[in-house]
Amino acid sequence: MNEGPDTEVDDTAVRTGGEREALPDAHAERERRLYSTIISSTPDLVYVFSLDYRFLFANEALLRMWGRTLEDSIGKRLLDVGYEPWHAEMHEREIDQIIATREPVRGEVMFPHAELGPRLYDYIFVPVLGPDGAVEAIAGTTRDVTEMRQSEQHQAEAWAAEAEARQAAEEAVRVRDEFLSVASHELRNPVAAVRGAVQFLQRMRAADALSEERLGIYLEHLETSSRHLVRLTDDLLDLARLQHGRLPMRFETEDVASLVRRVASDARWEGHQVRLELPEAPVEAVVDSTRLTQVIENLLDNAVKFSAAGSVVTVRVASAADGVLMDIKDEGIGLGPGATDEIFDPFRRASNASAAQGLGLGLSIARQIVEEHGGRLRAESPGEGMGTTMHVWLPWRPVQEEGA
Amino acid sequence: MRKTRVLVVEDDPAVSFILVDGLGFEGFEVLHAVDGLQALDLLPWPPDLILLDLDLPRLDGRGFRRAQLETPQRDIPIIVLSGAQLDSVADDLKAVAVIRKPFAIEELVATITAAAERA
Numbered sequence: 420m421n422e423g424p425d426t427e428v429d430d431t432a433v434r435t436g437g438e439r440e441a442l443p444d445a446h447a448e449r450e451r452r453l454y455s456t457i458i459s460s461t462p463d464l465v466y467v468f469s470l471d472y473r474f475l476f477a478n479e480a481l482l483r484m485w486g487r488t489l490e491d492s493i494g495k496r497l498l499d500v501g502y503e504p505w506h507a508e509m510h511e512r513e514i515d516q517i518i519a520t521r522e523p524v525r526g527e528v529m530f531p532h533a534e535l536g537p538r539l540y541d542y543i544f545v546p547v548l549g550p551d552g553a554v555e556a557i558a559g560t561t562r563d564v565t566e567m568r569q570s571e572q573h574q575a576e577a578w579a580a581e582a583e584a585r586q587a588a589e590e591a592v593r594v595r596d597e598f599l600s601v602a603s604h605e606l607r608n609p610v611a612a613v614r615g616a617v618q619f620l621q622r623m624r625a626a627d628a629l630s631e632e633r634l635g636i637y638l639e640h641l642e643t644s645s646r647h648l649v650r651l652t653d654d655l656l657d658l659a660r661l662q663h664g665r666l667p668m669r670f671e672t673e674d675v676a677s678l679v680r681r682v683a684s685d686a687r688w689e690g691h692q693v694r695l696e697l698p699e700a701p702v703e704a705v706v707d708s709t710r711l712t713q714v715i716e717n718l719l720d721n722a723v724k725f726s727a728a729g730s731v732v733t734v735r736v737a738s739a740a741d742g743v744l745m746d747i748k749d750e751g752i753g754l755g756p757g758a759t760d761e762i763f764d765p766f767r768r769a770s771n772a773s774a775a776q777g778l779g780l781g782l783s784i785a786r787q788i789v790e791e792h793g794g795r796l797r798a799e800s801p802g803e804g805m806g807t808t809m810h811v812w813l814p815w816r817p818v819q820e821e822g823a
Numbered sequence: 824m825r826k827t828r829v830l831v832v833e834d835d836p837a838v839s840f841i842l843v844d845g846l847g848f849e850g851f852e853v854l855h856a857v858d859g860l861q862a863l864d865l866l867p868w869p870p871d872l873i874l875l876d877l878d879l880p881r882l883d884g885r886g887f888r889r890a891q892l893e894t895p896q897r898d899i900p901i902i903v904l905s906g907a908q909l910d911s912v913a914d915d916l917k918a919v920a921v922i923r924k925p926f927a928i929e930e931l932v933a934t935i936t937a938a939a940e941r942a
Contacts, residue, residue, distance in 0.1 A: 640840055643837055
């Protein structure tokens with residue numbers, strides 16, 4: 420064992436001990452030059468510890484990192500050459516472990532380079548074994564992996580960003596596919612009714628079994644189904660136009676309160692109690708009355724669709740300093756947390772609305788129309804089962820967007 | 824000869840009317856349910872065949888089929904009639920046939936007749 424302070428540079432420690440005497444001097448000298456060149460020119464840090472934690476050897480790269488000379492470093496412990504106490508302690512315990520186990524230790528650690536500042540180092544300590552198999556010194560090499568780790572991290576970040584983008588794209592495709600499947604399903608019912616009705620009518624007429632009364636009922640169903648088809652088709656067309664930002668608007672001065680009155684009087688809402696809270700004076704704003712009618716219809720339709728028959732739907736119109744306020748409040752299924760934005764996505768509906776009929780485009784079309792006026796449409800709900808209020812704000816006259 | 828009794832399970836009012844009236848005209852006895860729960864209630868008046876839509880309120884077509892297989896009327900064959908993509912439905916639901924909306928009447932009538940004869 421090599422005990423006690425050892426202040427000499429003992430390079431035999433890195434060789435296998437027994438062969439030294441066997442080598443001819445010239446050969447040994449040549450080998451020494453070879454190793455010395457390799458060790459002094461490598462950018463990696465190369466060093467040897469004695470069993471009592473003192474540096475027996477340090478190559479040029481290590482001395483440069485420390486900013487020290489060889490004479491000033493050999494025989495010194497880690498603490499003496501400027502390592503912080505936790506760091507010196509860590510390596511000395513690793514040396515103890517290697518002596519006990521004769522197994523190498525590998526790790527990664529930050530250290531302030533004298534010229535380059537804080538760097539990340541990957542190090543490995545290995546036991547140097549004597550002829551008797553006992554550990555006689557600990558040799559170490561350390562590599563600056565700062566750039567490698569940074570580029571690995573950049574790569575990982577790039578991959579993560581790419582994966583996220585791909586996931587978002589896949590999700591968008593999935594949501595759209597789902598919408599297309601719902602849309603196709605929704606279109607197939609009225610088409611089936613029309614086609615079925617026409618075929619049965621033909622067969623009945625051929626069998627001379629078509630009474631006036633029966634023809635009347637079939638025609639009624641044909642009318643209802645074709646109107647339904649027109650509505651679905653209009654919604655799909657609006658969606659396509661809105662997605663390309665091309666919904667032509669015709670603005671003129673209108674009384675918003677009387678638009679509300681007209682829409683609310685439609686027989687479609689008879690199953691609910693529609694209450695109006697309208698100011699007595701007209702609420703005149705510059706709007707596209709056809710499109711605003713569509714907004715009121717869609718919002719009422721939504722309120723009615725998601726609340727029990729006979730429940731109250733309240734429509735309130737008021738003048739504010741900067742425009743018209745319109746609230747449509749129902750006592751329906753309400754919205755869960757996070758759903759107040761989702762319901763305006765054309766390809767989604769809130770999770771508690773999945774069983775509803777229709778394409779579910781009404782709200783996104785309504786929001787788009789309101790925004791074409793320079794206004795805002797948002798949903799508010801105290802929670803599922805607690806009703807929903809749609810808040811519309813329209814400026815007195817449409818705010819022209821840039822380039823519009 | 825007794826008329827073949829068909830239970831139509833369909834929630835769309837127009838499609839329902841046309842199936843009930845049209846199949847009646849074609850010589851079938853037709854029962855109608857607007858959802859899976861109503862259809863289960865009608866099983867004690869056993870139809871020879873069930874024409875089943877999948878997308879239904881309260882209890883959908885798949886739920887109805889699962890429940891039906893637990894009843895004494897489990898052997899009544901079903902024909903799925905739906906607007907949805909139906910690739911694996913026939914196997915999943917052990918349906919004797921699958922017809923996609925919109926349907927051709929001749930095919931519908933022929934399928935019902937063949938299935939009722941086999942049952």
